Amino acid sequence: MLAETICSAASAAGLGIAAVTAYRKRFLAATRIAAYSLVPIGLVLTGVVEWLSDIVFKPSVWLGFGLLGLAWLLFMTTRAVERRGGGTRKERKAAARAAQNDAVAPAAAAPSLGAGAPAERPQPREKSKKQAAAGGSGDDFSDIEAILKKHGI
Structure with a gap:
């Protein structure tokens, strides 16, 4: 009124x-x-x-808003705990690698229906960053040289 x-x-x-x-x-x-x-x-x-x-x-309306806020808070807390459940980032990456290796190993060990050719293994990387910096710095400059030659410098 x-x-x-x-x-x-x-x-x-x-x-x-x-x-x-x-x-x-x-x-x-x-x-x-x-x-x-x-x-x-x-x-x-x-x-x-x-x-x-x-x-x-109305106090019941404010109680309802309070309960909605509490529900949101509980939901966000469980998401935060769930994200932290794997420990540190290194531990989560190690667990992901272990799970990936476990998933790849049975597929490679399974008998094939083909002519009995051995399963292909992934090729190792060419050079790590330390090896490239220590021994083969010429590869790094070959790209730069090609760009300079392209522009006539």
């Missing part, structure tokens, strides 16, 4: 200001003020103000 009265008074005041503005021959501004002043009374007539006042003044 109080909220509806306040909204009605605000609308009446806004329409009064719009009338004074229109009297001063500022019709565009007066129309804009009138539009803004009709919003509170429109909210009252649609029932939005009553709905909001029911939400604000």
Whole structure:
């Protein structure tokens, strides 16, 4: 009841200001003020103000919001614990490699239906970063030389 009265008074005041503005021959501004002043009374007539006042003044609604917040907090806590469940990053990577090796090993050991050719093993990497830096720094500069030759330098 109080909220509806306040909204009605605000609308009446806004329409009064719009009338004074229109009297001063500022019709565009007066129309804009009138539009803004009709919003509170429109909210009252649609029932939005009553709905909001029911939400604000009922303790059961606040209890419901509290329970929703608690549910969200529990959900986020379980996700954080689940992410940390694998230990450190190194431990998670080691566990992932072990799981990958376990998955690859039975496939390689399984008998094939082909002519009995041995299963192909993955090729080792060409050079590690330390080996490339220590022994073969010429490979690194060959790319640069090719770019410089391309541009005629």
